[in-house]
Amino acid sequence: MDVLSAMEVFVRVIKLQSFSLAASDLGVSSSSVSKQVSHLEKHVGAALLERTTRRLSVTEAGAAYYEKCQLILSQVEQAETLVTQLQGTPCGLLKVNSDIAFGSLLLAKAIPVFMERYPDIQLDVVLDDGA
Numbered sequence: 543m544d545v546l547s548a549m550e551v552f553v554r555v556i557k558l559q560s561f562s563l564a565a566s567d568l569g570v571s572s573s574s575v576s577k578q579v580s581h582l583e584k585h586v587g588a589a590l591l592e593r594t595t596r597r598l599s600v601t602e603a604g605a606a607y608y609e610k611c612q613l614i615l616s617q618v619e620q621a622e623t624l625v626t627q628l629q630g631t632p633c634g635l636l637k638v639n640s641d642i643a644f645g646s647l648l649l650a651k652a653i654p655v656f657m658e659r660y661p662d663i664q665l666d667v668v669l670d671d672g673a
Contacts (some may be wrong), residue, residue, distance in 0.1 A: 546618065548582040549611040551575055552590065556608050559598055633662035645669040 554564040555575060565572040588663050590604035600608065640649055645667065653665065 543578075543582045543585060543620060545582070545585060546615075548578045548585070549615060551578040552582055553608065553611050555598070556577060556593070558599060561598070617620075631662055634662055635664045635666060637666045637668070639668045639670065642669045642671050 551564065551568065552569060558564050561575045561579075562572045565575040568575065579591060586603075586607060587608075588603040589601050590607055592599045592601055599620055621634060638649070646669070649667065649669075653667070657663075657665065
């Protein structure tokens with residue numbers, strides 16, 4: 543069982559107060575939602591919900607678990623957002639110091655290719671004969 547997915551299902555059931563609404567929202571069957579919650583209850587070793595034909599209510603353990611699940615899911619989302627941002631396009635200032643011979647022969651050809659590939663990087667190129 544994927545505990546994180548089961549937590550998402552559990553949180554959705556609580557928010558919507560319904561297995562069928564949660565199932566519809568998640569695009570799965572009601573029985574799938576019910577099984578996920580049952581597996582989660584077995585995993586944590588406690589009843590999280592009280593089910594009747596007319597009503598769905600949260601147990602004390604379920605309420606406490608729900609709060610932690612919300613926090614965990616929020617932190618996972620933040621971590622995924624951070625990774626996505628870090629995978630973004632490189633940007634900023636890149637300083638390159640080179641001797642004139644190397645700069646004239648190789649850097650002059652490489653800079654236009656580099657700038658096309660990384661348009662958000664500013665180059666500060668200094669060529670010096672070292673004298």
